[in-house]
Amino acid sequence: MSERFLKPALRGFAPYVPGRQPPDAEGWIKLNTNEAPWPPSPRVLDAIRRAVGEDLRLYPHPLAASAREAVARLHGLTPDQVALGNGADDLIAMCFRAFAPKGGQVAYLEPSYPLFGPLCRMYEVEPSVHALGPAWEMPDSFAADPAPLKFLVNPNSPTASWVDRETVREVVRRSSGVVVLDEAYVDFAPAACIDLLAEGWGNLVVLRTFSKAYALAGMRIGYAAAPAGLISALDLVKDSYNVDRLAIAAAVAAVEDRDYHDRLVAYVVQERAWLGDRLTEIGFGVGPSATNFVFARPPQDRDAAWLVDELSRRRILVRHFGQGPAAGWVRITVGTREQHLRLLEALEEVMAGDG
């Protein structure tokens, strides 16, 4: 690529690289991007179909009002405490635009969502990175960091680890800037912290996504819940029509179909335990998971990158992060029982072949 016209801050820039998305028709077992094992709820698919029509010539509501109302009802909030985004990623970028002054600092933990570093470069802010401990525990320095913007992913990816609400509250209490609590995986965790908003913290933004527990990664919808003053700040910097008509219809139908959501979550939690047990039996080190994936260390002397490569030759995708403290581990999305059986079969074959 020619860097001639690229702004100086982006020279030599390494962007966030999402997990591989091979063509749908090729029959891959995709356990690499934490998508849901089930399709979207039939009621959601119906709502999307109903939204396909002549009205698509019209722009969507700029605030996605009906979706804000539905999400607000779900959490006992008012619609002015909710903003919708083109995925949670859109909302993360909006937080950078709204709360991170150029040249200022943005704090986050490592390993965590690898998007934050590249966004720091794009928005010309300094990363303030705090390393998790050997058992993925949060260092005290994180809460104490005076950065104007801080991201706490809870439960965390890729570690699958989780901190309780007391710890989250302490981070919010000790932070002078905005704390963005990314709860992308919280449906699969023992408890959520979105109700901390009711305690009146003026600096807390909670993010959620429809990509995991609502099986809608392809629709690109997420939301932020926060005090009305912070939502107004996000509205200042959003793209004019950042959520399209089909996504708005899907979001409303999805939050209204609690039964499907709850059944999907229960299935994932049960399969997560089953998969974790089987991986442990064949020698993997599997930490506790509060998410829809497991983070596992291959048996000793098996290289994670090699294993992931061998699986991919067999059309099974899992995620491996090449650098830093997560490098020796693999992140495996919880899929269906059938997918797990094929994964385990492939793992045994690969490891036997290597032995």
Ligand SMILES: Cc1ncc(COP(=O)(O)O)c(C=O)c1O
């Ligand atoms: C921690 C975390 N936050 C946000 C997202 C993005 O969610 P969305 O698909 O809604 O953009 C992901 C996606 O995997 C994630 O892992």
